[in-house]
Amino acid sequence: MLALPRFNAIALTIFAALASLLAAVGLFGVLSYTVARRTKEIGVRVALGALDGDVCALVVRQGMLPALAGLVAGCIIALFASRVLASLLYGVAPRDALAFAAAALVLTVTALTACYIPARRATRIDPMTALRSE
Numbered sequence: 844m845l846a847l848p849r850f851n852a853i854a855l856t857i858f859a860a861l862a863s864l865l866a867a868v869g870l871f872g873v874l875s876y877t878v879a880r881r882t883k884e885i886g887v888r889v890a891l892g893a894l895d896g897d898v899c900a901l902v903v904r905q906g907m908l909p910a911l912a913g914l915v916a917g918c919i920i921a922l923f924a925s926r927v928l929a930s931l932l933y934g935v936a937p938r939d940a941l942a943f944a945a946a947a948l949v950l951t952v953t954a955l956t957a958c959y960i961p962a963r964r965a966t967r968i969d970p971m972t973a974l975r976s977e
Contacts, residue, residue: 863950867957874906874961885965886973895966902965906958914950918943 878885885898925937935942 863953866950867953870906870910870954870957871960874902874958875964877905878902878961878965881965882968882973882976885968886970889968890970890974898966898968899959899962902962903955903958906961907954910954910958911951914947914954917950918947921946 888898888901921943922938929937
């Protein structure tokens with residue numbers, strides 16, 4: 844009697860975890876590529892006196908803006924899709940604010956982590972090496 848609901852819950856959990864992992868890896872990859880492309884610009888900023896925190900904030904902001912826009916859009920879509928998914932939920936209301944907040948928090952922390960790693964790499968760029976390279 845509980846086999847099908849349990850299978851649905853496990854399958855949805857696995858797909859959600861894979862989707863989160865793919866999103867984090869994609870965001871990390873795009874930001875790493877962007878930092879690599881902007882090495883010269885970041886080197887000039889550091890040479891002109893930009894602090895590590897400023898460079899880090901620049902890269903994190905660049906990655907978090909689309910991530911937060913996607914999070915807002917996803918929450919709005921989830922609110923509308925909650926009636927359709929209500930049959931798959933057990934012990935949670937379709938529009939449970941705590942569940943939405945927890946999901947948003949997990950996704951925000953994942954996006955911040957994916958943004959922070961390339962940002963820290965950008966702060967380690969040597970200005971002289973960046974200015975010499977082409």
